[in-house]
Amino acid sequence: MGDKARTPAGAAGRAPAADHPARIRNVVLVGHSGAGKTTLVEALARTAGAVSRAGRVEDGATVSDHDEIERRRHHSVQLSLVPVGWRDHRINLLDTPGSPDFVGELRAGLRAADAALFVVSAAQEADAVAAVTRAVWEECAAAGTPRAIVVTHLDTARTGFDELTGVCARLFGAGDPDAVLPLYLPVHGPGGPGGHAPATGLLDLLTGRVLDLSGDARTEREPDAAERERLAGARARLIEGVIAESEDETLMERYLGGEETDPGVLVADLEKAVARGGFHPVLPAAPAPGGTGRGLGTAELLDLIVRGFPSPLEHPPVAVTGPGGEPRPPLACDPDGPLAAEVVKTAADPYQGRISLVRVFSGTLRPDGAVHVSGHGLADRGHEDHDVEERVGALTSPFGGEQRPAAACVAGDLACVARLGRAETGDTLSDPDDPLLIAPWPLPEPLLPLAVEAHGRADEDRLSQGLARLVAEDPVLRLERNPDTGQVVLWCLGEAHQDVALERLRGRYGVRVDPVPYRVALRETFGAPASGRGRHVKQSGGHGQFAVCEIDVEPLPPGSGVEFADRVVGGAVPRPFVASVEKGVRAQAARGVAAGHPLVDVRVTLRDGRAHAVDSSDAAFQTAGALALREAAADAPVHLLEPVAEVRVLVPDEYVGAVMGDLSGRRGRVVGTDRAGPGRTEVRAEVPEIEIVRYAVDLGSVSHGTGRFERAYARHEPMPPQIAERLGEQAGNRP
Known part of the structure; x- marks a missing residue:
């Protein structure tokens, strides 16, 4: 797109001082694990001159070299920001994890961005575009977010570029295949894509020229006969797709009449269509061999970001209220407006303490100034509502393991803020004289429980503080101290999310914990009427203890x-x-009468008793009442009650049968199905909670990663005797 010459802006490849929102682009990279998002970010940074050989910055750290857990796991587990400079613009690249277990980090990236790059790997099977990627695409479409698609791993392709582009058009085109079309086609060396030959250039569909990267220098040439044949149909379709989005209604008529369309007009219309979110170009991209030089398609992708993606000025005004919910007018992106910034990520640094990554939506954030910190709406996840004033520390711009000082952060930009001791992810920063609140973004519900206990006495003292810091860093985590079982439970999105939470507790906060089996809150009830007599009589010098009571117990409705x-x-x-x-x-009912679970759904009637004028007391009759209830339970069947959940499972139609069969195998009752959009069905069922403790993991296996579910407590029901007996045996075998 555009000029041949592409010179990085800023000295030594550093991002230019972005002193106006018009020169800022905030772009989030979305894609499944292994799609190549982080590699693409490093290739873009290298092309922009921000990174030297092998993706290394001046201090020798790689772009993504900032988290020990990520280096050990070899994939991203958190949102990271890489700012680069290109054509006098600052581009904030937000790299997100691809695993569904870390979709909370992805949502934070979406909140901070104004456009999205969807990264799809040609090394995957054609139909392996992850369900989470498709779900995010639909979410962006609903919000009108501009999107483009980048195809990676062309040198190890299982799926040809043309075929994969067709798959993306089918999945992302929303019924309009001409809304998803390539801007460039990769040119391969001998052996072609099927022979895993690396791409050596790009066929520019707008200009009809070949950008040749096979030599030391970037050159342009005319296409050969085979390339012209490939070019003809793809170029015509692209031109028609761009013209269809043009505001000039006469352009299509002139084109169909045989008039040659000016490439400059096409480029301008293309950029407008991308910015409006009506057209989604597909670009091939690959890092340069050996980690040196410019990668394939990276310069073209940076040009598309600068020219086709919107600036923060085009972001819809952000809705704000006062801390108490008082209505306030929405705020546009204005560096001179009231300060309104949002913490999109919180991390702990061993040397600098808590570091907050913020997106400024209005006003200008400056170092060493006072700010009001508001946090509301996440109390159910362990984040208590709070309104405090703090002083901003240094402002920095991150790049791998390096933090570069920033003089200010204007509306539309992102920066890291040091020393905000109380600020948590999702909090709002505003002027202390005019406090504001931005409603937190929607977060996925964590449905996989992780019960933990302190490993030793020293860990007990640090456990509460460590857990508080952990949930401050990751708002998707929900911390629960279960009043029925007494367990400390971290609710997570998946097994990888659990593992990272444990690693962070141990590595960052020095707290060792032991995972223990999660216990479902069971209940007990009487299966038939019964009577009991409690007699508590003791005499041991002085006042004795005397109390006798007789009770009847009868079961009641649930x-x-x-x-x-x-x-x-x-x-x-x-x-x-x-x-x-x-x-x-x-x-005694709260302690249970058989298996140690609370007794419910009974009426206890006191019908008789005896007292002593001197030796009877409150304590004596409390003891007698408890004894009477235990005696009644010894003479009657006591049923174990288990919680039953209402479950709603959303899956593609082809997995409905598998999901319903799986739910039935979990003692579930399917109560209905509903259409939930094209090709998707919602299955409604009632399932004992003890059977779906790990359903967040198991559903992924049943639906091949395409399903998601919600659950809510419905009621307690009697547990089958054989299940209750098995649970009793397991409890008896515990050390």
């Missing part, structure tokens, strides 16, 4: 809880001690 009734006549149990009996009964 959801009734524990009811207590007084049917004593003649004052056999003095009125003050009736309340003592009730207190003892309720305390």
Whole structure:
């Protein structure tokens, strides 16, 4: 696109000082694990002159060399920012993890960006574009976010570029295949893409020229006979697709009449169509061999970002309120407007402490200034609402392991802020004299529980603080201290998310924890009416202890809880001690009467008893009430109740049968199915919670990574005797 000469802006390849939002581009890279997002970011940084040989910055660290967990796992687990300079613009490249377990980091990147690059690997099977990638595409489409598609791994392609472009058009075209078309076609050396020959150039469909990268210098040439044949149909289709998006309604008529269209007009219309989100170009890209020089398609991709993607000035005004919900007018991207910035990521640095990556939507953030920090709307995930004032530390621009000082961060830009001790991911930074609140972005619900215990006494002292820091860094995590089981539970998105949480607790915060089996909150109830007598009589010098009570217990309908009734006549149990009996009964019910789970759905009736004028007391009758309930339980069947969840599973139509069969195998009852858009079905079922503890992982296997689900507590139901017996045996075998 555009001029032949492409010179990086800024000294030594550094990003230029972005002092106006018009010169900023915020772009998030989206794609499944292994698609090559991080490699592409490094290739773009190298092309822009920000990186030297083998993707190394001046201090010798690679672009993505900033997290020990990522280096050990060999894939991204968190959002990272790489700013580069190109054609006097600052491009903030936001690299996101590809695993569904870290979709929270992806959503943070979407929040901070104004456009998206969807990275698809030609080394994968043609139909292996991950479901999470397709879901994010639909989300961007609903928001009108401009998008382009980048095809990587051309030298190891299982799927040809043309075929993969067709797959993307089918998946992403929303019924309009001409909305997803290539701008360039890769030119391969001898052996072609099927022979895994590297691409040596690009066929520019707008100019009809070949950009040859096979030599030391970048050159242009006319296409040969085979290339002209390949060019003809693809170029005509692209021109028609661009003209269809043109604001000039006469352009299509002139083109169909045989008039040659000016390439400059085509480029201008293409850029407008991309910026409006109506056209999604496909570009091939590959790093330069050996990590030196410019990669294939990287300069063209940077040009598309600068010329076709919108600046922050085109971002819709951000909705804000006062901290108490007071309505405020939306804020446009104006460096001179009121300060409104959002923390999109929080990380812990061993030397600098907490570092917050922020996107400034309005105003200008400066170092060493006071800000108001507001956090609301995430209390259910362990983030209590808060309004505090803090002082901003240094502002920096990250690049791998290096932090480069920044004088200010204007509206539309991103920067790292040091020393915000209370700010958490999702919080709003604003002027202390005019505090504002930006509503946090929607987060996926974590549905995989991880119960933990401190490894040793020293870890017990640090556990609460370590967990608080962990959830401050990752708002997708939900911290729960279960009141029924007493367990400390971290709710995660998947197994990889669990593993990273444990590694961060140990490595960053010095807290060793042991994972323990997650326990579902069970209940007990009486299966038939019963009676019990509690007699507590002791005499050991001084005042003795005397209390006798007789009770009847009867089962009640589900959801009734524990009811207590007084049917004593003649004052056999003095009125003050009736309340003592009730207190003892309720305390014993909370502890359980058979397997140690709370007793529910019963009515306990006090019908008789005896008291002593001197030795009876509140404590004695509490003890007698508890004894009476235990005796009644010994003479009646006690049923174990398990929680049942309402589950909604959204899957492609081809997996509905597999999902329904799997749910039935989990003692689930399928109650219905509903259409949920083209090719997708929602399956509704009721399933015992003990059977879906790991469903967040198992559903991925059943649906090949395409399904997602929600669940909500419905009620407790009697557990089958054989299941209850097995649980009892397992509990008896625990050390």
